Amino acid sequence: MAGELKKLWVLLSLRVLLSVSGSWSGVRAQTQAQVPCYFVFGDSLVDNGNNNAISSLAKANYRPYGIEFPRGPTGRFCNGRTTADVFGEFHTSLSYSSTGQNWASSKPLFFFLPLNFWVSIIPPYATTRGQDVLKGVNYASAAAGIRDETGQQLGARISMNRQLRNYKNTVSQIVNILGDENSAADYLSKCIYSVGMGSNDYLNNYFMPQIYSTSCRYTPEQYADVLIKQYSKQLRTLYKYGARKVVLIGVGQIGCSPSELAQFSPNGTACVERINRANQLFNIRLKSLVDNFNKNLADAKFIYVNAYGIFQDLLENPSSFGFRVTNAGCCGVGRNNGQITCLPFQIPCPKRDEYLFWDAYHPTEAVNVIIARRSYSAQSSSDTYPIDIRRLAQL
Numbered sequence: 001m002a003g004e005l006k007k008l009w010v011l012l013s014l015r016v017l018l019s020v021s022g023s024w025s026g027v028r029a030q031t032q033a034q035v036p037c038y039f040v041f042g043d044s045l046v047d048n049g050n051n052n053a054i055s056s057l058a059k060a061n062y063r064p065y066g067i068e069f070p071r072g073p074t075g076r077f078c079n080g081r082t083t084a085d086v087f088g089e090f091h092t093s094l095s096y097s098s099t100g101q102n103w104a105s106s107k108p109l110f111f112f113l114p115l116n117f118w119v120s121i122i123p124p125y126a127t128t129r130g131q132d133v134l135k136g137v138n139y140a141s142a143a144a145g146i147r148d149e150t151g152q153q154l155g156a157r158i159s160m161n162r163q164l165r166n167y168k169n170t171v172s173q174i175v176n177i178l179g180d181e182n183s184a185a186d187y188l189s190k191c192i193y194s195v196g197m198g199s200n201d202y203l204n205n206y207f208m209p210q211i212y213s214t215s216c217r218y219t220p221e222q223y224a225d226v227l228i229k230q231y232s233k234q235l236r237t238l239y240k241y242g243a244r245k246v247v248l249i250g251v252g253q254i255g256c257s258p259s260e261l262a263q264f265s266p267n268g269t270a271c272v273e274r275i276n277r278a279n280q281l282f283n284i285r286l287k288s289l290v291d292n293f294n295k296n297l298a299d300a301k302f303i304y305v306n307a308y309g310i311f312q313d314l315l316e317n318p319s320s321f322g323f324r325v326t327n328a329g330c331c332g333v334g335r336n337n338g339q340i341t342c343l344p345f346q347i348p349c350p351k352r353d354e355y356l357f358w359d360a361y362h363p364t365e366a367v368n369v370i371i372a373r374r375s376y377s378a379q380s381s382s383d384t385y386p387i388d389i390r391r392l393a394q395l
């Protein structure tokens with residue numbers, strides 16, 4: 001009890017300290033910071049609570065999800081932080097360092113920060129009000145896809161088209177706050193946007209032929225073309241509403257997720273190549289889209305993150321990154337722990353950092369941190385294209 005109280009006190013005092021310095025930086029950010037704001041679009045890989053309030057089977061607002069956070073579940077489909085949370089930390093430290101007060105890189109404070117502070121940095125659209133929209137909003141929704149029908153067997157979800165409608169609503173709030181459209185456009189042009197869509201268009205659409213007809217109508221090549229055509233239109237809308245610095249996150253190796261291994265891998269270890277090949281067809285086209293936008297849209301600065309390749313490094317050489325189990329969820333049910341996601345109050349595996357997957361579909365925080373770090377600061381020339389997020393932020 002005393003221990004709990006002491007912990008609470010430490011959390012509260014850090015929160016006060018940080019919210020004071022936070023608002024100070026917010027003021028400075030508008031004049032000096034490289035990245036004053038961060039907007040997030042995507043699916044369950046980065047959903048931070050938008051699905052909590054909608055009628056969907058795709059929810060993660062119960063234990064053991066969020067087990068790394070002092071206050072437990074948040075709606076994130078992970079034991080801890082998502083890649084968007086980790087990007088948010090980098091962006092925030094960037095804006096602090098650009099004001100000459102780089103407390104975020106001072107190690108002692110950094111390591112004592114309660115995770116809840118970080119995870120509250122970019123709030124979910126569902127709960128963001130007033131001036132808070134200026135620092136950025138997270139629109140991501142589990143089960144959502146580029147296509148509207150994607151994920152419908154799981155109930156309600158906020159598709160990419162609807163995430164864009166919500167973003168337009170935010171933009172009009174920002175126009176009101178800053179006074180006119182030019183100031184809003186100028187402000188938004190400095191923000192980082194990350195968009196990670198497409199996984200569900202495979203997982204909860206194309207490779208679910210009992211429910212969706214797309215695999216009868218399209219070859220994998222045609223489907224990748226159809227997806228990219230629609231995505232391209234959606235990303236142009238994002239550009240039209242102010243986005244200039246955009247990070248496009250490719251789809252990962254869905255054929256290696258415990259869910260797909262449980263269904264289709266004869267020995268439960270070998271990845272499902274026909275799914276991975278389809279994912280790569282999408283990624284190749286997405287990377288070309290980056291060139292297309294940078295060439296044809298004035299002032300556009302799009303980059304591509306090779307999440308597929310980074311994940312492949314972890315799969316091929318898990319022990320050098322400290323991982324031990326690559327083919328089963330840390331929690332879940334059945335073959336590979338891949339047949340159902342974590343059950344409410346299920347006790348997860350004890351060493352979460354040794355698993356690549358937290359549940360049937362989602363990487364652990366340990367993996368998210370690695371993917372986010374390598375996207376922010378590329379370790380290999382194939383991690384990001386044409387530049388990494390760190391350089392994008394500086395442009």
Ligand SMILES: *[C@@H]1O[C@H](CO)[C@@H](O)[C@H](O)[C@H]1NC(C)=O
Nearest residue numbers: 265266267268269270271327
């Ligand atoms: C599983 O099957 C693949 C290909 O069929 C093989 O290369 C791999 O060694 C097998 N793994 C195990 C653990 O049996």
